[in-house]
Amino acid sequence: MKFKYVTMIAAVCSWSLLSAVPASAAEATKVNLITGPFGTGSYVLGNALEQLSKKYSKTVEISSSETPGLVFNARKMDKEADLKKLTMMSFTTGINYLTTEGIKPFKKKYPSAKLISNYNLxxxxxxxxxxxxxxxxxxxxxxxxxxxxxxxxxxxxxxxxxxxxxxxxxxxxxxxxxxxxxxxxxxxxxxxxxxxxxxxxxxxxxxxxxxxxxxxxxxxxxxxxxxxxxxxxxxxxxxxxxxxxxxxxxxxxxxxxxxxxxxxxxIAWVAYPEMDEQSAYEVTKLIIDQVEGFKEYHALGKLMSKGSLAHGWKAEDIHPGALRAYQEAGLIP
The missing domain is CATH 3.40.190.10 (Periplasmic binding protein-like II)
Incomplete structure (x- = not known):
């Protein structure tokens, strides 16, 4: 009986300690990123973002994957609505315009995506x-x-x-x-x-x-x-x-x-409003903090700078979580 009682107390203490650990410290939020074809700048820089998240972030872990292209990305996100909660995609403002207007190659109107970060202009x-x-x-x-x-x-x-x-x-x-x-x-x-x-x-x-x-x-x-x-x-x-x-x-x-x-x-990483604000914030903060690291992966990474990450975007077109990260960093008023 004494042994069982001690075991029970140990179990309760262990549970209490685990429950006291913040969720972000226990496990990083996993965010998916669909990029572009193998070998393109979109693919390589997306992979770089994955590696940087694994090296430097305790709050978010990004998993990037190859796709046939950026038009494909919009169609996939539209067909699989659940992806929008924890998935970013490589995109452009031009494609976003075509999706929201339902102009070729799109056959219907899509909702507007929101900026996480530019990676090329x-x-x-x-x-x-x-x-x-x-x-x-x-x-x-x-x-x-x-x-x-x-x-x-x-x-x-x-x-x-x-x-x-x-x-x-x-x-x-x-x-x-x-x-x-x-x-x-x-x-x-x-x-x-x-x-x-x-x-x-x-x-x-x-x-x-x-x-x-x-x-x-x-x-x-x-x-x-x-x-x-x-x-x-x-x-x-x-x-x-x-x-x-x-x-x-x-x-x-x-x-x-x-x-x-x-x-x-x-040319940017974007997400739909369905992505929760904290996840978008953590991803954007990682990009801001580690922007110099992209140049180690691709020549186009040398063109990334803190000031260029939200260049050309209005505040209302930026994901609220990303906007908070930019404002905290003093990059957007």
Missing amino acids: GSVWLATFDPEIRTAQDLIGKTIALGRPPQILWTVEPEQIINTGWGLKGKINVERLGTKQAAQALLDGSVDAAIIGGYADPISGTFSPSPQTVELVGSGKTLYHIPWGQEAVQKVIDNGISIKTLTVPAGAVAGMDKPTEVFFDA
Whole structure:
């Protein structure tokens, strides 16, 4: 009897000690992240976020996984509503606009996602080897190559600027080839201009050219850059697409002899409002605290800085938990 009594007391004490341990200290909240195809910046930086959470966070553990792409991510989250509670996804403001408006490739309207953190700011424009082509008007009657039809940054948004911003719909022959194929077409001389670009940190002014841009620069030919222009970009913004104006500094890319007015689309980790505020807060705080660590995983991580993490977003479009983390860090008023 005495042995049983002692055993019971020990059990009660053990239970009391465990119940006194805060849940966050006992077990980290597990948050899923669906990224993009293997080898892309979205995939690599998503994996980096997973590793950083395992190294430095006691409150949140992130598990990233590959997906076919960012359009797929929105469709998956829509079909599996329970995912929204503890799942983030790689996304862009451009895709978010298409989902909320029910525009191709989406067949219905989706609710708006909320920012957790930017991880890249993608920017594109047109370039040519023809010194006679320097403005939008010079492209009338010419052929240009863009990305594939579903690509938001490399095709959908540039076409919006051509059609709405420049008002040149039907006056320029547009071929939707793919980013690599567009560069090759320009090298072959089968098109007059092609889409190029890269990724920017607007805070430091640092710019990292995309692979096909590097290929064109390395061709030995003189590359001429055609700006979209602030007025044209603003017309598209006024039409509802959430892009922002961006000035790429002179010298950022070979042949860019003066600042070039283009646009950027925020490539970000987002979540739906169904994710609880504390989980979003912990993830965002981790990103803010460890932002310098991303450069150890991918060259694009060098473009991440505290000031760029919420750049271009209105407070109402940021997840409440993430907003709290940014405000605590003094990054948003």
